[in-house]
Amino acid sequence: MATTNRSFAQALWDFFCSLKLTISLLISLALTSVIGTILPQGKLPPEYVASISPVKLQIYSKLGFFDMYHSWWFILLLYVFSVNLICCSIKRLPHVFKFISEPNLVLGESQRTGFSQKQDLKITASLDKGREALAEFLGKEFSVPVVTEHDGEYHLFAQKNAWCRLGVYVVHLSILVIFVGAILGSLFGYKGFAAIVEGTGISSIQANNGAEIPLGFEVRCEKFNVTFYDSGAPKEFKSILTVLENGQPVKGLTNVRVVVNEPLSYKGFTFYQSSYGQATESSDHTFSVQARSGGFSDRLTLREGQATVLKDGTTFKLLETTADIRQFMPNFSGPAARIEVTPKGGVPQTYIVFKDFPDANAQRGDALQVVYEGSNAKMYTGLQVAKDPGVWVVWLGCTLMVCGLFIAFFMSHKRVWIVVSKGYARMYGNASKNQAAFQMQFEELSDKFKNLKI
Amino acid sequence: MTSSLLFNVTTLAYMASMVVFFAFLASKNKAIGLTGSLLAYAGFAIQTLAIALRWKESYDMGYGHAPLSNLYESVVFFSWTIILIYMFIELKYKYRIVGAFVVPFALLGMAWAQLGMHSGIEPLVPALQSNWLLYHVVTCFLGYAAFAVACGISIMYLVKARSEEAGGGAAGGLMGMFPPIRVLDDLNYRAIMIGFPLLTLGIITGAAWANYAWGTYWSWDPKETWSLIVWFVYAAFLHARFTRGWVGKRAAWLSIIGFAATIFCYLGVNLFLSGLHSYGSSKM
Numbered sequence: 001m002a003t004t005n006r007s008f009a010q011a012l013w014d015f016f017c018s019l020k021l022t023i024s025l026l027i028s029l030a031l032t033s034v035i036g037t038i039l040p041q042g043k044l045p046p047e048y049v050a051s052i053s054p055v056k057l058q059i060y061s062k063l064g065f066f067d068m069y070h071s072w073w074f075i076l077l078l079y080v081f082s083v084n085l086i087c088c089s090i091k092r093l094p095h096v097f098k099f100i101s102e103p104n105l106v107l108g109e110s111q112r113t114g115f116s117q118k119q120d121l122k123i124t125a126s127l128d129k130g131r132e133a134l135a136e137f138l139g140k141e142f143s144v145p146v147v148t149e150h151d152g153e154y155h156l157f158a159q160k161n162a163w164c165r166l167g168v169y170v171v172h173l174s175i176l177v178i179f180v181g182a183i184l185g186s187l188f189g190y191k192g193f194a195a196i197v198e199g200t201g202i203s204s205i206q207a208n209n210g211a212e213i214p215l216g217f218e219v220r221c222e223k224f225n226v227t228f229y230d231s232g233a234p235k236e237f238k239s240i241l242t243v244l245e246n247g248q249p250v251k252g253l254t255n256v257r258v259v260v261n262e263p264l265s266y267k268g269f270t271f272y273q274s275s276y277g278q279a280t281e282s283s284d285h286t287f288s289v290q291a292r293s294g295g296f297s298d299r300l301t302l303r304e305g306q307a308t309v310l311k312d313g314t315t316f317k318l319l320e321t322t323a324d325i326r327q328f329m330p331n332f333s334g335p336a337a338r339i340e341v342t343p344k345g346g347v348p349q350t351y352i353v354f355k356d357f358p359d360a361n362a363q364r365g366d367a368l369q370v371v372y373e374g375s376n377a378k379m380y381t382g383l384q385v386a387k388d389p390g391v392w393v394v395w396l397g398c399t400l401m402v403c404g405l406f407i408a409f410f411m412s413h414k415r416v417w418i419v420v421s422k423g424y425a426r427m428y429g430n431a432s433k434n435q436a437a438f439q440m441q442f443e444e445l446s447d448k449f450k451n452l453k454i
Numbered sequence: 455m456t457s458s459l460l461f462n463v464t465t466l467a468y469m470a471s472m473v474v475f476f477a478f479l480a481s482k483n484k485a486i487g488l489t490g491s492l493l494a495y496a497g498f499a500i501q502t503l504a505i506a507l508r509w510k511e512s513y514d515m516g517y518g519h520a521p522l523s524n525l526y527e528s529v530v531f532f533s534w535t536i537i538l539i540y541m542f543i544e545l546k547y548k549y550r551i552v553g554a555f556v557v558p559f560a561l562l563g564m565a566w567a568q569l570g571m572h573s574g575i576e577p578l579v580p581a582l583q584s585n586w587l588l589y590h591v592v593t594c595f596l597g598y599a600a601f602a603v604a605c606g607i608s609i610m611y612l613v614k615a616r617s618e619e620a621g622g623g624a625a626g627g628l629m630g631m632f633p634p635i636r637v638l639d640d641l642n643y644r645a646i647m648i649g650f651p652l653l654t655l656g657i658i659t660g661a662a663w664a665n666y667a668w669g670t671y672w673s674w675d676p677k678e679t680w681s682l683i684v685w686f687v688y689a690a691f692l693h694a695r696f697t698r699g700w701v702g703k704r705a706a707w708l709s710i711i712g713f714a715a716t717i718f719c720y721l722g723v724n725l726f727l728s729g730l731h732s733y734g735s736s737k738m
Binding site: 019020022023026027029030033034036037038041068069182191229231233234235236237259260261263270272273274384385386388391394395398401402405406409410 | 576577579580581583584586647650651654655658661662665666667668669670671672674676679680682683686687689690693694697698715723727
């Protein structure tokens with residue numbers, strides 16, 4: 001029984017240590033990830049639901065394909081991947097540490113034959129003199145050697161960058177650190193949304209799962225503004241925000257400019273400019289009306305759909321307004337209104353009048369000159385809000401990963417041995433990576449070595 | 455002189471370079487090989503100038519942004535990075551003939567951009583107005599380019615390995631110009647060793663930017679997911695190579711598959727899938 005348990009544990013351990021598992025997991029993760037890029041994720045659009053058969057829809061949602069990256073089996077793959085990483089590292093690290101801390105100081109006869117990089121030198125001086133001179137040579141040209149006496153020979157061993165053999169384990173660790181950061185974020189962080197009408201403030205946000213999250217402070221939107229390029233493409237969305245504690249503006253966080261790519265952070269919450277809109281549907285719009293003949297002038301305040309009768313009997317009706325006319329008339333921009341003017345006993349005529357182009361209004365050769373003066377409509381700013389206490393752990397992991405990859409790929413553990421016997425010495429060398437570069441370095445070292453006069 | 459004129463000259467230079475490289479393959483004349491390299495270098499120099507000029511032109515128009523903001527600009531930059539990585543490999547490892555299999559990728563990019571794409575300079579939508587754009591695009595495309603070079607080398611490997619199998623032993627003739635298959639195998643691995651850390655940096659700078667702009671460093675957007683898929687494929691390549699001795703043909707095929715995934719990540723996602731990276735759309 002005990003042996004069965006032992007062998008089962010052993011088999012499990014071997015399974016999780018296996019590199020076949022690593023490669024299968026990497027390929028499985030790659031292949032399954034594709035599903036979520038093809039099928040829509042999250043809320044399904046009705047057109048999609050209509051286009052797919054009910055059976056398929058049910059199978060896909062049972063398998064979690066519509067929230068793929070949070071499905072139990074995808075998360076399980078990531079956990080198995082982590083366990084695999086940890087087991088592989090636990091299994092191999094002791095060997096690597098031993099390799100670094102207990103280098104092979106003495107080169108046995110059988111080992112000497114395996115080197116492609118070697119160089120001989122005849123020595124006329126005594127063994128001790130030769131040893132000293134060569135130790136000095138290595139120390140100066142490569143790195144300070146450890147000298148060991150063995151069977152009447154001296155073995156000089158010098159190495160560089162032994163620790164770079166740990167680079168790959170730094171990369172493995174970094175993946176786990178990133179996972180820890182992601183888990184911290186999902187446990188203790190929030191993602192939410194806030195819409196703040198100009199001139200008002202909020203003290204809680206709506207989390208993505210629908211919960212109301214209190215901020216512990218207030219954020220007020222002083223002003224929102226949007227600008228466009230000539231082409232009509234948006235140029236900038238800008239909110240002016242103020243943070244308040246107990247009703248008092250916080251120093252340094254008063255009238256802060258927040259645009260896309262320039263968020264505002266306070267007490268772990270970060271506010272990102274994300275959308276905007278008109279806050280009130282039924283707001284008042286003001287017009288100035290002047291008779292061309294100079295007879296009378298008037299100021300009107302109307303809501304959309306309202307009509308009024310002017311002094312001369314003309315009926316003036318406000319049909320609709322827009323905060324920016326560009327989407328309808330690319331040559332103009334800014335607020336505009338569509339109005340219907342019916343002279344007494346005449347036929348109704350509709351015009352578009354602008355706020356920012358009074359000349360265009362005046363050029364119309366009608367009896368009345370109408371200028372749209374704008375509305376008291378307020379904008380609201382839409383802000384993404386995030387709190388992620390794990391994000392620094394993630395960046396730490398990313399930094400570790402980049403450093404680890406650099407060490408693992410571009411640094412090499414270089415070793416040089418010199419075996420000093422009576423009358424001659426022989427130098428051997430090898431490198432863990434980039435043999436071609438080491439070969440050049442070794443040849444340079446060999447040239448100096450063979451010209452030594454000892 | 456305008457940048458678009460210079461881009462046309464660049465395209466011609468890469469085309470000439472490719473033709474001369476093919477002549478080099480046929481003639482084995484060293485002077486012809488040198489000419490092929492020099493033409494590619496000249497094209498690269500002109501293209502560098504053109505990219506700088508386009509950058510300046512965008513400032514003259516009042517938009518002022520690095521020329522990396524839409525599909526046209528990214529394809530042009532991609533072909534520039536391919537030649538850059540090729541030059542690095544050629545100067546470091548001295549295998550000129552690799553150009554015959556790498557320059558065509560750069561030419562393909564330039565020809566497609568010049569003939570099939572709208573090349574106007576457009577202002578940046580708010581989401582792209584960030585220095586992260588530069589860091590993210592430069593690291594990603596250098597990574598992609600290294601994978602393109604690895605793919606070209608892998609094709610060379612497969613062609614040469616097949617002809618050696620057919621001919622039984624080391625092939626002469628046209629194949630004699632190719633580096634030995636052992637060298638090609640090694641170069642493939644070296645190019646991926648350059649590309650993998652760069653792709654990693656590209657993903658990280660993208661995540662940092664997303665976090666800065668939206669508060670979410672990872673949102674499983676199709677582009678993000680595909681970049682991770684590419685990362686998994688090359689991670690599998692490296693593990694298979696280091697520990698299970700996947701060299702030669704299998705490594706070459708894996709490198710080609712990796713580059714196909716890279717191209718899908720770059721273009722397929724934009725053309726077939728929707729998401730945050732639909733270049734040129736006005737989405738925030």
